[in-house]
């Protein structure tokens with residue numbers, strides 16, 4: 001598809017955001033870019049992943065000769081960013097000026113607190129690992145993707161392919177969930193789309209500093225107060241706290257209260273189509289199902305890919321009465 005799909009704009013009450021610079025087709029890759037900044041999610045994650053490329057180790061790691069905390073999967077990674085950071089800090093700042101205990105890894109841990117602009121690069125999905133225990137291996141800030149605002153009914157979602165061989169494994173790929181008209185804002189959901197209203201609002205206020213007034217929140221704010229039983233969530237977008245032991249889980253609450261005034265009529269739950277079509281029901285991954293890019297002849301692919309478990313689903317299965325809880329990958 002020709003032409004840049006996105007343009008940045010100042011949006012009242014939302015800071016900057018990205019608008020569709022032209023009509024965008026469902027499944028289109030609307031943005032692919034390299035991180036501006038990439039750092040480990042926590043010191044604890046360092047032994048599991050290469051500290052330069054963030055791929056899982058397939059053989060024994062070579063420890064960083066400077067800090068011994070980090071490890072590398074190959075000589076080229078060992079010569080890459082992390083050792084250069086040690087050297088740069090040493091060259092720029094005389095050792096006596098460094099605060100006690102300073103290390104690049106500590107710096108990375110501080111950077112990981114910058115929650116609002118970072119995307120989590122998650123551990124690979126494994127069905128046996130419950131979503132609350134799935135951790136980020138790294139955080140990444142991207143020049144343009146970090147301008148994407150949140151909507152609880154997003155029109156795009158992002159993919160990362162951290163263990164993919166070759167260059168670009170930490171690039172972000174943003175795809176359109178459905179057709180987007182020129183001029184519309186392109187938004188992601190900053191966490192799994194099935195979170196309950198109160199959990200969404202709490203997270204967005206506490207971690208991102210705003211009260212969400214999207215179309216979905218306007219409807220759901222009128223619903224009976226959600227149960228207070230869990231703060232469940234399964235965040236994989238703009239990054240997730242790791243050190244607090246998780247505490248976030250895939251919340252299966254398709255959330256309207258049942259009984260006691262709750263009703264599942266279309267009037268009360270006008271966005272049910274969104275969850276049927278775009279929420280992955282494979283295992284408990286709660287990822288977004290985004291159509292694959294359009295075919296060379298411009299036709300929609302009719303195949304959807306989950307951005308968490310990688311499951312592929314035919315549109316026919318999604319439209320099946322049982323929601324098609326099987327997959328092309330199975």
Ligand SMILES: C[S@@+](CC[C@H](N)C(=O)[O-])C[C@H]1O[C@@H](n2cnc3c(N)ncnc32)[C@H](O)[C@@H]1O
Nearest residue numbers: 013014015016116117146147148149150208210
């Ligand atoms: C990743 S940044 C997105 C880019 C940001 N708007 C900017 O100007 O840099 C996340 C921040 O954008 C703002 N934001 C994102 N979605 C929003 C929304 N739906 N309504 C209001 N503000 C939003 C919040 O300030 C949030 O902390």
